[in-house]
Structure formats: structure tokens, C-alpha cells
Amino acid sequence: MIVRTTDARTIALTVNGRAVSATVEPRTHLADFLREDLNLTGAHLGCEHGVCGACTLLVDGEPARSCLTFAATCDDAEITTIEGLDDDEVTAELRAAFNREHALQCGFCTPGMLVAARDLALRLPDADERRIRVGLAGNLCRCTGYAGIVKAIQSVIAERRARGVAPGGAGGRGLGPVGARPSRARPTERARTPAGPERAAAAAAPAAFIQDFTPAHSFEQRFAVAFPPDEVFALFGKVEEVAACLPGAFVDAVPSPERVEGGIRVKVGPISAAFRGAAAITRDEASREGRILGAGADGRSAAQGEVRYRVAQGAEPGTSEVALAVGYTLKGPLAQFGRPGLVRDIAGRLTADFARNLEAKLAGRGDAGPTPAAAPSGLNPFRLVAGLLFGRLASWLTRVRGSRGASD
Numbered sequence: 001m002i003v004r005t006t007d008a009r010t011i012a013l014t015v016n017g018r019a020v021s022a023t024v025e026p027r028t029h030l031a032d033f034l035r036e037d038l039n040l041t042g043a044h045l046g047c048e049h050g051v052c053g054a055c056t057l058l059v060d061g062e063p064a065r066s067c068l069t070f071a072a073t074c075d076d077a078e079i080t081t082i083e084g085l086d087d088d089e090v091t092a093e094l095r096a097a098f099n100r101e102h103a104l105q106c107g108f109c110t111p112g113m114l115v116a117a118r119d120l121a122l123r124l125p126d127a128d129e130r131r132i133r134v135g136l137a138g139n140l141c142r143c144t145g146y147a148g149i150v151k152a153i154q155s156v157i158a159e160r161r162a163r164g165v166a167p168g169g170a171g172g173r174g175l176g177p178v179g180a181r182p183s184r185a186r187p188t189e190r191a192r193t194p195a196g197p198e199r200a201a202a203a204a205a206p207a208a209f210i211q212d213f214t215p216a217h218s219f220e221q222r223f224a225v226a227f228p229p230d231e232v233f234a235l236f237g238k239v240e241e242v243a244a245c246l247p248g249a250f251v252d253a254v255p256s257p258e259r260v261e262g263g264i265r266v267k268v269g270p271i272s273a274a275f276r277g278a279a280a281i282t283r284d285e286a287s288r289e290g291r292i293l294g295a296g297a298d299g300r301s302a303a304q305g306e307v308r309y310r311v312a313q314g315a316e317p318g319t320s321e322v323a324l325a326v327g328y329t330l331k332g333p334l335a336q337f338g339r340p341g342l343v344r345d346i347a348g349r350l351t352a353d354f355a356r357n358l359e360a361k362l363a364g365r366g367d368a369g370p371t372p373a374a375a376p377s378g379l380n381p382f383r384l385v386a387g388l389l390f391g392r393l394a395s396w397l398t399r400v401r402g403s404r405g406a407s408d
């Protein structure tokens with residue numbers, strides 16, 4: 001029996017052309033909803049972390065990871081699983097080509113692979129092997145070595161172009177996953193996700209843009225700085241210098257004390273984005289508190305967020321403790337990476353980098369200047385991921401040792 005919490009939400013969507021209405025938990029992923037509630041088991045679950053691509057299906061005609069997409073965000077969406085592509089012309093051509101080129105063995109990756117391949121067959125102008133391989137980078141196959149898969153897709157694209165079928169079958173589409181479709185969103189959502197000229201206007205008035213902002217995710221971080229609170233708080237007031245401490249952040253124009261335009265470059269796995277936007281800044285000297293309220297977009301993903309900070313006296317004289325409360329909402333491809341555990345890990349690493357760079361900047365006001373090692377770096381995904389893996393391995397080992405100790 002499925003127990004629904006009070007947070008359960010009723011959604012109405014179209015699945016393989018059929019209208020579906022269901023009540024789902026906020027935590028239920030689209031893949032689980034399709035497989036367990038609708039008995040559509042074509043989308044396979046491999047990694048459940050957005051890495052293997054086995055769960056790929058179409059959301060509003062675009063490939064999306066159903067293991068990372070919450071069903072609750074699919075209200076009003078059109079979902080097409082591999083079962084819904086039975087009569088699709090391109091998929092039929094791909095199925096025949098996969099057979100011909102021995103492009104599958106166990107078949108576990110095949111539904112996701114076909115959905116990704118169909119997208120490539122529709123979009124790529126020609127059967128360029130390199131572009132096909134790049135396009136397939138998000139779909140892993142443990143059996144075939146990819147040669148047959150690439151050949152199959154190449155042959156379908158070549159045949160279609162030879163028949164005069166132009167690329168761009170998916171052209172004109174908006175990119176982004178479930179719930180990120182401004183054109184399909186509910187009126188309230190539409191108002192929160194402007195595009196084109198509206199977006200420019202929104203950037204010019206960030207406070208108005210995010211008036212009713214309620215973050216989808218939030219977390220808190222604390223860090224210590226080996227400098228007195230007044231000095232640290234004063235540095236927080238210098239937006240350009242603070243931005244230089246945050247990996248990947250940049251400032252576009254000379255900021256005023258109340259407003260800044262700029263952005264941050266983010267890369268998670270195969271998806272990268274450079275969010276550009278504006279933020280409103282408020283500060284209270286007496287309590288040493290501040291708030292940065294911003295919104296930005298990169299054309300594919302959109303972000304809104306706020307950072308509240310408070311600089312307090314640290315444990316030792318002459319030191320500070322900085323408390324950060326961060327709330328944010330991501331829409332678009334990056335929204336697929338919204339798992340709280342992962343976000344918390346990444347935030348922890350970013351905060352550690354930020355604190356280190358902040359301290360270097362404060363120290364750099366003296367004669368010594370910032371050390372090269374501590375100088376602000378870009379958001380380095382490899383270092384970040386390596387750090388995350390190391391951190392998770394360490395905590396796993398600690399748990400294992402703990403449980404061994406307890407059983408001895």
C-alpha cells in the first residue's frame with residue numbers, strides 16, 4: 001500500500017498520448033512513477049544519478065533523465081517513453097539499424113539509447129561520427145563498445161538526409177527538462193520565468209522579478225575566518241572582491257552597493273551553464289547581516305536565489321564565524337541535479353573554497369598578498385567531483401569502521 005503524505009500533489013499529464021491524472025509524492029521520480037504506477041517499464045533504471053542515460057525519455061519532445069525528474073514537476077507535461085515510440089518513423093528506422101549493426105546485446109541501455117539516438121537523427125545535419133559520439137556521451141553501454149550503435153545512427157542519419165529529410169525535426173524547441181517549459185507552465189510560473197525582452201526587464205529589476213520567490217531548495221553553511229568580524233563584514237560589502245572569492249563567479253559591470261550584475265559559471269557532469277543576471281543587495285551594519293537576492297539565466301537553465309549572511313564573533317578573539325543561509329530554485333537542464341545530498345556536498349566544497357579565498361583576500365590587504373595556492377580559482381568540476389568522492393568514501397569508511405567496532 002502506498003502511503004500518501006500531506007505534501008502529495010495531484011498532477012495531470014499526458015503519457016504516450018494518454019491523459020493521466022495521479023497523486024504523487026514530492027520525492028517520487030518520474031521513472032518510478034511510470035514504472036510502478038503506470039507499469040511502463042521501458043525506461044530502465046541503472047545508476048539513478050543521471051549518469052548512465054538508461055532512463056532517458058522525452059518530456060515535451062526533448063530527452064530528459066527520468067531518474068532525476070520529479071513526477072510532481074510534470075504537471076501539464078507530455079511524456080513519451082520508449083513504449084510510446086512504437087509507431088514513430090525515426091525510431092522504427094533506428095530499431096532496424098540497431099538490429100542490422102548489432103548495436104545491442106543485453107538491451108539494458110537500448111531504450112534510453114534509442115531515445116537519445118532519435119534526437120540525434122532528428123537534429124544532426126549529417127552523419128558526423130564525432131558529433132554522434134559527443135551526442136551519445138550521456139548514454140552508457142556496458143556491452144557493445146558503441147561501434148555498432150554509432151554505425152546504426154550514422155546510417156539512419158545518412159539515409160534520411162539522402163531522402164531529403166532536413167535536420168531540425170526538433171528545431172524551435174525550448175531546451176530544458178520537465179517543469180522548465182515557460183510556454184507550458186502555469187500562469188504564475190510563466191510570470192516567474194520571463195524570456196527575451198521580459199528577461200532583460202527582469203534583470204533590470206531583480207527585486208520585482210523575484211518578489212514572490214519561494215526557494216525550492218535551501219541549505220545552511222557556516223565557516224570560520226581568522227579575521228575580526230568588522231573586517232570580514234566590510235569585505236562582504238565589496239561585491240567585486242567577494243565575487244572574486246567565489247569559484248566561477250564574475251561581475252559584469254561596476255556594482256553599486258545595492259545592485260550587481262554578473263553571474264556564475266557552473267558545470268555538473270555533461271551540463272554546463274553560465275548564469276547571467278542581476279542581484280539586489282541589502283546590508284545591516286548594526287547586526288552585520290546582509291542579503292543578496294538574485295536571478296539569472298543562461299538560455300537553457302534559469303536560477304533564482306538568495307543568500308543571507310551574518311558575520312559574528314568567532315570562537316577566538318580576532319576571528320569571525322560566518323553563517324550563510326542559501327535558498328535557490330533551478331529550472332532547465334541543471335534542475336536535474338537537484339538532489340539535496342549532492343547539492344549539500346557541492347555547496348560544502350564551494351563554501352570551503354570561498355572561505356579560503358576570502359581569508360587570502362583579507363590577508364592580501366597586507367604586504368604579503370594572496371598566495372597563489374589560495375588565489376581564487378574557477379569552478380573546477382574535476383577537483384570538485386574528486387573531493388566529493390573522497391569525502392563520501394571517507395564517511396563510508398568511517399561508518400564501516402564504526403559498525404565493525406560496534407559488532408566487535
Ligand code: FES
Nearest residue numbers: 046047048053067
Ligand atoms: S538511471 Fe542512470 S541516468 Fe537515470
Ligand code: FES
Nearest residue numbers: 105107141142143
Ligand atoms: S546492450 Fe547491454 S548495456 Fe548496452
